[in-house]
Amino acid sequence: MAATELVGKRQAYYKGRITAFVILSCTVAATGGILFGYDLGISGSALALALGDRSSYVSRLECEVFAGGVTSMEPFLKKFFPDVYAEMHDKNSHATSNYCKFDSQLLSTFTSSLYVAGLVASLCASWVTQAFGRRTSMLLGGAFFMAGAVLGALAINVYMLILGRVLLGIGVGFTNQSVPLYLSEMAPPEHRGAINNGFFFFVGLGTLSANLINYGTQKIHSGWGWRISIGLAVLPATVLxxxxxxxxxxxxxxxxxxxxxxxxxxxxxxxxxxxxVQAELDHLIAAGGISKAAQHPLRTIMRRKYRPQLVMAILIPFFKHMTGIAAITFYSPLIFRSMGLEESSSLLSAVITGVIDVVFILIAMTVVDRVGRRTLFIVGGVQMLATHVMVGGILATQLGDHGGVGKGYANTVVVLVCVYVAGFGLSWGPLAWLVPTEIFPLEIRSIGQSIVVAVVLLLASVVGQTLLPMLCHLRAAVFFFFGGWTLIMTVFVILFVPETKNLPMEKMDQIWTEHWFWKKVVGEDEEEEEEERKDTVLSDMMI
Incomplete structure (x- = not known):
């Protein structure tokens, strides 16, 4: 049965409409994305330190307000990371290359502790979500995040700080695993893309809010600004x-x-x-029966029959990180400052890119169920590829180890950065969460989403640890590196990712049996199952 036939069939016998109750329920659930986004914005990165007070055209204020300031607020560093604080004020090291600002492994480890905890928690959440429901995992996620925010805000030593960070990670692991599933299962198939993208919309909103909060709290002279920034994470966690x-x-x-x-x-x-609702209910009951028969979800998802879903669960979040969003986001303050803007340039960078990201996520929400996932993947991929090549070319020819970029080139790069962020917000940003959640059959849905979240958090940790060394060794070529990956992932989508718009999740297995490549993979598994059934029948007859 062709995909278009499936769509028509769904519209023929699945009754109903999108209701205010669904919109309200999914809006509340989607606020779980704020937890992840707020932490991404509030915790910062060692790169913020690398950009601060180390260049002739990047100010210390820029270090403090860029994309998550607590790891670069001086009172925070002085209390928990005194060695880093001392190195930051070393007057003998200001001649460092633009591409090789100092890195802090300890700070990077502190930041990455959330991702490690979240990775482990997401795998545990698989069992909780399947055994006790999506709401239970969402509730646990909010509670753990609340506890982590309180502990972090009240921390008096680095051990309390890291423990709070670990609790935040557990909360993120549970919410990232359960919220996208909840949204996809509550939404009518023809509106699933828009509703599921609400999760990533709130991720972007959380990051933008964190940037603005950091800008205000870093001005508090009592040294309590970082406590307020961390403590305010209690609010979205409480709402969830x-x-x-x-x-x-x-x-x-x-x-x-x-x-x-x-x-x-x-x-x-x-x-x-x-x-x-009988037609839809019948499909859910049938899927539930198959799910109960699968006693070992992790072993089940490894079967050849589910190979396409497993590949997507790993490669789609992997490719999302390889778009180079971290390089563009982290490096944009330096680019914006090179225009000759004043001390607020870092805030301008974070806010402008954050607003553009949120706006284009909203655009993606409005069109994803009409134009389809593949179209947005491809359009966004081409857009990001072009900007990577152009930004890399300008920086390679115009930005040396020291000094700045001419204002004309800087203006061009700023526009390109905005175009890149728009492409990411339109495509890989939200779709990397949407597509994996809708392709898993019920028997592997929970474990499949856990794998997605684990890959997301693992890659976030790896990128956070390696981005500075990459910038140092590859310099402007880092943008060509990510551009190459963007080309690969766009080709991958064209060849191997089928369209999923408007299809009921319980009928999604049809897209693999009709795909030019995946039908060969799942077809062989079906043949093996048939042989096993024949062997079983023969054995029973002999007995």
Missing amino acids: ALGTLFLPETPTSLIQHTDSVHKATATLQKIRGTDD
Whole structure:
């Protein structure tokens, strides 16, 4: 059955509409994205230190307000990382190359501790989400994040600080694993893309909010600014935790872990706005039966039958990080400052790119269910590839180890950075969360999403640890490096990623059996299953 036929069939017998109840429920759930985004913005990176007070055209204020200031606020460093604070004020090291500002392994490790904790937590969340439901994991995520924010804000030594960071990571692991699943399962198929993209919209909103908060708190002279920045993370965590108490469980989850067809039917009728939900309910019950038969999800997802989903679960989040978003975001303050802007240039950089990101995520939400996932992937990929090549070319020819870039070139690069961020917000930013959540059948959905989150957090940690050395050794060529990866991932989408728009999640297996490449993979597994069934029948007859 062709994909277009599936769409038509879905519209023919799946009744209902998008309801205000679904919008409200999914909005509350999607605030879980703020937790991840706020932490990305508030915790910062060692690169912020690298940019501060080390260049003739990058000011210390820029270090303090850029993309997550607590790891570069002087009171924070003086209290928890005195060696880094002393090195930052070493007057004998200001001749360092623009590409080789000092790195702090200890600070990088502090930042990465969240990702390591989140990675482990996301794998644990797989079992919790499948056994107890999506709401339970969301509630736990909000509670852990709340505890981490309080502990971090009250920290009196580095051990409390790191423990708080670990709790934040556990919260992120649980919410990133459960929230996208909740959104995809609650949404009608024809609106699933828009609703699921709400998660990444709140990630971007959280990061932007953190940048603005850091700008205000770094001006507090009492030295408590970093405590306020970390402590305010309690607010979105509280909204999620309390809001989750009033959210309905998804019909899919009710069937999977409670066997309550009555509750699932009532919930489905409420979220679809109609009593005629039997066709969709039948598919959910069938999927639930298959899910219960799969006793070992991790072993199940390794089967050849699920090879396409496993490949997507690993490669899509991997490719997202290899778009080079970290290089563009982290390096943009230096580029903006080279224009000759005043001390607020770092804030301008963070806010402008943050606003553009949020705006284009909103655009993606409005068009993703009409133009499709593949189109946005390809358009965004081409857009990012072009900007990588042009930015790399300008920096390679105009920016040396010392000094700045001419204002005309700087203006051009600023525009290119904005074009790049727009392309990312339109494509790989939100779609890297959307597509994996909608392709997993129920029996591997929870473990599949855990793998996605684990790869996201692992790559975030690796990129955070390696970006500075890459900038130092590759210099402007780092943009050609990421440009090459962007080309590879765009070709990958063209060849191997089928379109998923408007298809019910329970019917998504059809896209693999009709794909020119994946049908060869899953087809062989079906043949093996048939042989196993024949062997079983023969064995029974002999007995």
